[in-house]
Each structure stands twice: as structure tokens, then as C-alpha cells.
Amino acid sequence: MTFRLTCPVCGKRDIREFTFGGQERGPRPEQPGLSAEEHFRWVQFRMIPGAGAEAGAGAEDAGAPAGGRADTRREWWYHGQGCGVWFRTTRDPMTNREVEGGGGQG
Amino acid sequence: MNRLKLRRLWSPTPLKRHYDTIIIGGGVHGLATAYCLARTHGIRDVAVLESQYIGFGGSGRNTAIVRANQRTPENVRFYAEGLKLWRVLTDELDFNLMFFNCGNLNLGHSEAAMNAFRLAANTHSFLGVKSEVLDPQQCAEAIPGLDISDRPAFPIHGGLFHPPGGIVRHDAVVWGLAKGAAAHGVHIHQGCEVRGIDTDGARVAGVRTSLGRVGCNRLGIMAGGYSTAVAAMLGIELPIHPLTIQAMVTLPLKPFLHHVFSSGAYHVYANQTLKGEIATGAHMDPQVNYTTDATAYYLKHQAEALVELMPALRRVRFMRIWAGLADMTPDMAPILEGNLGYDGLYLDAGWGYFGFKSGPVAGKYMAEYMATGERPEMIRAFQLKRFLENRYSGETAAVMKYGHWD
Numbered sequence: 001m002t003f004r005l006t007c008p009v010c011g012k013r014d015i016r017e018f019t020f021g022g023q024e025r026g027p028r029p030e031q032p033g034l035s036a037e038e039h040f041r042w043v044q045f046r047m048i049p050g051a052g053a054e055a056g057a058g059a060e061d062a063g064a065p066a067g068g069r070a071d072t073r074r075e076w077w078y079h080g081q082g083c084g085v086w087f088r089t090t091r092d093p094m095t096n097r098e099v100e101g102g103g104g105q106g
Numbered sequence: 107m108n109r110l111k112l113r114r115l116w117s118p119t120p121l122k123r124h125y126d127t128i129i130i131g132g133g134v135h136g137l138a139t140a141y142c143l144a145r146t147h148g149i150r151d152v153a154v155l156e157s158q159y160i161g162f163g164g165s166g167r168n169t170a171i172v173r174a175n176q177r178t179p180e181n182v183r184f185y186a187e188g189l190k191l192w193r194v195l196t197d198e199l200d201f202n203l204m205f206f207n208c209g210n211l212n213l214g215h216s217e218a219a220m221n222a223f224r225l226a227a228n229t230h231s232f233l234g235v236k237s238e239v240l241d242p243q244q245c246a247e248a249i250p251g252l253d254i255s256d257r258p259a260f261p262i263h264g265g266l267f268h269p270p271g272g273i274v275r276h277d278a279v280v281w282g283l284a285k286g287a288a289a290h291g292v293h294i295h296q297g298c299e300v301r302g303i304d305t306d307g308a309r310v311a312g313v314r315t316s317l318g319r320v321g322c323n324r325l326g327i328m329a330g331g332y333s334t335a336v337a338a339m340l341g342i343e344l345p346i347h348p349l350t351i352q353a354m355v356t357l358p359l360k361p362f363l364h365h366v367f368s369s370g371a372y373h374v375y376a377n378q379t380l381k382g383e384i385a386t387g388a389h390m391d392p393q394v395n396y397t398t399d400a401t402a403y404y405l406k407h408q409a410e411a412l413v414e415l416m417p418a419l420r421r422v423r424f425m426r427i428w429a430g431l432a433d434m435t436p437d438m439a440p441i442l443e444g445n446l447g448y449d450g451l452y453l454d455a456g457w458g459y460f461g462f463k464s465g466p467v468a469g470k471y472m473a474e475y476m477a478t479g480e481r482p483e484m485i486r487a488f489q490l491k492r493f494l495e496n497r498y499s500g501e502t503a504a505v506m507k508y509g510h511w512d
Binding site: 023 | 335338342350394396436
């Protein structure tokens, strides 16, 4: 299934022009007093909810509202076969699509 | 015609309000664990809850390859025992799992790959697992039609042949284990979706399902690619990324391919099924998603890679393409845990590419873990805490790894 991402410079472009850069993890934890465990938790551990558990939303729920459900993800993408910009966008793992209005920010 | 009368492999059972042990996920891992709990450990008050039908997920979507030529000793030992279980289970379950012991050939396309093969072959022989390094001529003898000339972009430098591996009919494994588990008293509930997990703060207490609440003393999360979603119901974070992995089959051909072969450089593995189709796959989309969408561009990639390695396949048509979920960990080794955050909560996940070949042996040791509460020595290396201690498994150095991080 192919789909498009919104590059902040070029606009909507085919997913194949982009390289995935991982989930936005927020700022790196402050170094003083940081335990190894806290550090590695920040590096690798994620919560990735599936179909809205109690709400009973299914994989067919492609019409997620703008801003998305709590389980959409902020991610880094690189427009390597385009303008070369790194940017963040919001994507829904249940639909594999960019959330409408979630992209295009540097 | 009477002889063809349909007989159920197991009978439907009512959903009780409480079970001693509940397993989330009716795939190879969940069913194997339930089977071993009931048969080996006498724990028969067990329910397997499956949101769709048994074998709907990765258990029915993998390319059915089994092997034990992993990189690290803890993984080789584990998968080597798993490989021996197919024959044992075929007898025990009285169900033909169609284990085709055809052997696996990994192709190397650089001298670095050949060195990795030599290292791996030494690890394997040290642990009593058969593996041998082949030169290009021997590869061509093993796989007719393989282009060992210097024409391909990445010419073949040699291979690593692993005779004990092969392919197993994955549906038969699911059905056989379900039959065996049910015969020992396990309840299998299909169409029963888990939507929440109850605890009393310290211990698991039960699950909330589409068919109502069910209590339990022990709970096993064995939901394959959906394990992260189930763990999230308890707010548990895991170092696992569910990614789609695609596979496809060509139209059936006369038998000509007598081994599984794979190439890390071309990002492809292939075997000929007993029906004659070339089953092939390997591609993962890099971004986390729970869809099982297939992509046109991967169909093209796969055709190009296969034809480059084996030009005679040109013009053979693909018949079907599908995708499933792989639960990828950062070090390509699984996570087998007990009392994870809550007493009585067990996790069998993070198998990535290797969920099918590990199913029965993981079930054996998870059943032992759940029955005794003691972590078996065999799975000691697969603890979650290794990711918090920066002690990753060395499995990413395996010669046949295919991830997008290659």
C-alpha cells in the first residue's frame, strides 16, 4: 500500500521518496543523575497501542479525526529523494497513514 | 462418500467465567504453550483466546521456513531443539505437519559475508548443528538455475548450507496443536477479542473480552505482532516494533528447487512449496504499523531480485501476495518473561522473523515457566532486562538478517 507524506518544503509526496527516522522521543533526558536504565528506556522502550482497546475501534477506522487518537505517533522522516529536509509528522499505526493536518512541520 | 464425513478436530466449549490460565493469541506460540501446559504439566484449566480464528496472524502468514543456523550460541541451542520437535509433534499429535527436511542455503555476495559464514559454521558445529560452507560451484549444484557468473550486480561468492532445516506446513501446525491441546482439556475460543486486562494492582486478575469478563490466575501474552498492543492495555512499554512483512507465491511449477535459499544482499528468501509454488518474501516497511497491507513496489523488487539470482524465473507470474506482522526487537532475539510488572503475567513476544520456527520450543519452555514459576535455563538469555542493561544479544550479526537496518 503506497501513500503520501507531507514534506514541509515540497508538499505531499510519495512515501518511497522518504526514509523513516524513528519515533519522536522528546528531549534527551538530562544527563546528571541519569541512570542507565532510564537512558535505555528512553532509547528503546515504547508503548504502541492497537485498535482503541476499550473503545472497540477497528483497523477499518481509517477516518481518524485530525490530531488523531491518543495512539497516533509523532515521527521523524527524511526527504532523501527530494529536498533533503528532516521533518516531523503524525501517523496512525492502525491505518499506516499520515494523520490529516499532522505533517509539514520542521 | 461416508468415509469423507467431516469430523471436527475439537469441539466447541462454553466460555467459563474463570480459568486457571488464559493465553492471549491462538497462534503457534499460544497453542503450543497451552498444549504443553495441559499435556506435560497437567494444567488443564486453560483457555486460549483468539480475536479472529486460530492461525489468522503470523502463524498463517509466514513462509514456513524452519532452521537452526542462528548466530549466537543461546539462539542456536534453542532453535536446534525446536527443529527436533517437528518430528516429535507429528507423532504425538497424530497429525501430519508435512515437515520437508530440504535444508537451507544462504548465499554470500562478498568476502565479508563468506567470513561471517565460516564463523557461523564453526559456532554451529561446536554446538552439534550441521552447517557447511559451499563454494559457488557447489551452490549451483544445490540450486539449479542459480546464476553464479559475474553478471549479477552482486555475484555469488559462496554459501552456507544447513541440512537440518526445511519447511513445515504452518496451518497444519496450528490445527494439530489445537487438536492436541483440546484433547487434553484446553478451551479454544475463537472470535474472542481481548480489550482490557484486569489486575488487583499486584497480580493479574482476568481479561475483559468481546464476550465478557473472564478471570484467571495466570495470563500469557502470546499475540505475535499484536503483543505490543496487548501490553499497552496494561501500560507496559516494550522495545518491540510491529512491522509489516510481505510474502508472495508464484504460480505452481514442476519441482525443481530442492532447498530453501536466501540472500541477505538481495533481500530475498525463496523455497518451492509442496504444491509447486515459489514462496518468497523478506521485505519490511520500516515504520510501525498494524495494517497488513501489501505493496506494489515490493512485488517489483521481489521479481527483480529473484530474476537476478535465477534468470530462468523470468516471466513466471506471481499469483498471490500478502503481509503479516513481525514483532521486531532491537537485537533480533525474543523476549520471554514472567511476572512482568504483575505477578502471573507472562510474555512470549519479540520474535520478529522467527516466530514460526520457534513456536513449539517456545511453547515448551513458556509452559514450564508458567507451571513452575521458575525461569528455565534454556530461555535465560531472552530476558527483557537485557535492553535496560545494554547487553543486547549478538543475533543481529547473523548472516541471514534482512532488516531495513541492514
